[in-house]
Amino acid sequence: MNRIDFINKITTYSARFVLEVEGFNAVNMYDINIHAESFLIPVLNETFGLNLENLNSTQKKNFPAIDLADFKNRVAFQVTATNNFSKIEETLQKFFNNQLNKHFDVLYFYIITQKKEKYKDSKLAKQIPSGFSFNAKDHIIDREILLQKINSISSSLKLEALSKIFQQEFSDIQIELRKKEYVGGYLNNEPENLSPNLLSIAFPDIFYKAELDIDKDEILADLNRFLLSKGKSPIKKMREAKLIKQALRKTDCKFSDWLLHENCIYTFRNLNDEAEPYRKIVDKGTITTLECKDFYERNEDNKSVFKHLLRNTLTQFCKIKEIEWYGKNEIFRFANNPIVPNQKQVKWKGKNESTKSVIFEMHNKKEGHIICFRHLAFRCSFLNISNDWFLVLNPTWSFTNPGGYHISRFEPAYLSGLKRLENNNAVFNYFRFFGYYFSHVDLFTVEYPYFKISPHTLIPLSPKLEEKTWKPVKILEEKIDAPQTELKDDKELNDISLFD
Numbered sequence: 001m002n003r004i005d006f007i008n009k010i011t012t013y014s015a016r017f018v019l020e021v022e023g024f025n026a027v028n029m030y031d032i033n034i035h036a037e038s039f040l041i042p043v044l045n046e047t048f049g050l051n052l053e054n055l056n057s058t059q060k061k062n063f064p065a066i067d068l069a070d071f072k073n074r075v076a077f078q079v080t081a082t083n084n085f086s087k088i089e090e091t092l093q094k095f096f097n098n099q100l101n102k103h104f105d106v107l108y109f110y111i112i113t114q115k116k117e118k119y120k121d122s123k124l125a126k127q128i129p130s131g132f133s134f135n136a137k138d139h140i141i142d143r144e145i146l147l148q149k150i151n152s153i154s155s156s157l158k159l160e161a162l163s164k165i166f167q168q169e170f171s172d173i174q175i176e177l178r179k180k181e182y183v184g185g186y187l188n189n190e191p192e193n194l195s196p197n198l199l200s201i202a203f204p205d206i207f208y209k210a211e212l213d214i215d216k217d218e219i220l221a222d223l224n225r226f227l228l229s230k231g232k233s234p235i236k237k238m239r240e241a242k243l244i245k246q247a248l249r250k251t252d253c254k255f256s257d258w259l260l261h262e263n264c265i266y267t268f269r270n271l272n273d274e275a276e277p278y279r280k281i282v283d284k285g286t287i288t289t290l291e292c293k294d295f296y297e298r299n300e301d302n303k304s305v306f307k308h309l310l311r312n313t314l315t316q317f318c319k320i321k322e323i324e325w326y327g328k329n330e331i332f333r334f335a336n337n338p339i340v341p342n343q344k345q346v347k348w349k350g351k352n353e354s355t356k357s358v359i360f361e362m363h364n365k366k367e368g369h370i371i372c373f374r375h376l377a378f379r380c381s382f383l384n385i386s387n388d389w390f391l392v393l394n395p396t397w398s399f400t401n402p403g404g405y406h407i408s409r410f411e412p413a414y415l416s417g418l419k420r421l422e423n424n425n426a427v428f429n430y431f432r433f434f435g436y437y438f439s440h441v442d443l444f445t446v447e448y449p450y451f452k453i454s455p456h457t458l459i460p461l462s463p464k465l466e467e468k469t470w471k472p473v474k475i476l477e478e479k480i481d482a483p484q485t486e487l488k489d490d491k492e493l494n495d496i497s498l499f500d
Helices: 002-024 032-047 087-098 121-127 143-151 156-170 172-184 216-229 238-249 277-281 294-295 300-320 411-421 424-440
Strands: 068-069 075-080 106-109 193-194 198-202 206-211 258-263 264-267 288-291 325-328 331-333 344-349 353-363 370-385 388-400 457-463
Touching: 002 143, 002 156, 002 172, 002 258, 032 075, 032 143, 068 264, 075 087, 087 216, 087 300, 121 370, 143 277, 156 172, 156 325, 156 344, 198 424, 206 331, 206 411, 216 238, 238 277, 258 300, 258 388, 264 300, 288 294, 294 300, 300 325, 300 370, 331 353, 344 411, 344 424, 353 457, 388 424
Parallel strands: 075 106
Antiparallel strands: 068 075, 193 457, 198 388, 206 264, 206 288, 258 264, 325 331, 331 370, 344 353, 353 370, 370 388
């Protein structure tokens, strides 16, 4: 198919979208409007080059006037079937009354039916503070304007992806299924077990804070003496965190489970213990014991500091598990041998003990030499629900050059290739593997008392969620030139007997 075929298909199915919304709304059924928010995310992301999330799903409750948001690009969307002036005016009032303009520079209205021919900008202007740009022509959009923007996309791959999204959502079968679901109830009553990508974590009830006490000039001078002795140029200044690492190295301490915040060191390590190496870099008279819960529940800033401390503590925990933090890409990955980079396996125990390849060699198909290494990896964040904390773990891969550490320039190509090969079940198995690997303890395991991770658990849910209501369409990515290699999906975890 060529781009005209893709655009024709998008145009046809998008018309069905509008008709379906109008049909349900006419009989006061609005489930389709909620469904539209999720459906529009990949469409708007592809069309506008954004990374929108559904705020109703990500539990950001402080954004009452908007449905979708891209916090990095500071763009927000209100998705609505109501196209009248009052709806626009009221939403703008809410948006600015809640000071959402501090978080977003651009606000769009996406009318899922059809926008009015004209909105009075002069009246809307009364709601808009100076410095914020908004006009009805550009920022209130509907199907027609979306199609114009899609028509300007030059990438056939993107157009193909968009056409597949529309076709999947608005085929005859899908429309008929939705009709049955909405008329008979959005959800059925059959229960199911959910496996969210959350791993329960545990840490001490208290942590410590003390003011930093290091001679920064002396540390820098000492480092420069070392650099000069190696024939290297001295440096004029160094970031404070690096100065602290340098100060700790002088005491043969390579721990990373500390956080510098407002000239204070925060850590779960007992700073009152005379044997604790961090005591050498703090003012001992300022050591304070803090209750974790009291601290992170005080305000959002404290919670952010606490999450950062958890991340650094996880980094130290992962070192014991031969996993390194690669800050440049904000990713945890299995660490390669820095002297002789090589493929790697680790022992783990699910239902039974087993081994898992976690670093693969990737060879040039024509010349046979190593192009790069492929590391099993994950990205993560922390989530607090009531009194419990969870590690939100998203498995992925990292590709390093033949040195085994720096990111390979071919990573985007090979990573997108793997995404095409791997299905949801493969990603779920990696998640389960990490849960078991982190929680496994044997006689040779080095104890780390400041951070524990439990294997994943199932959450019973009734009624069940229909998979097709949330399962996203796989977006194809642009092909990037890279040397040909044998890119195989990893099937080591396909044996279900490995897991409980």
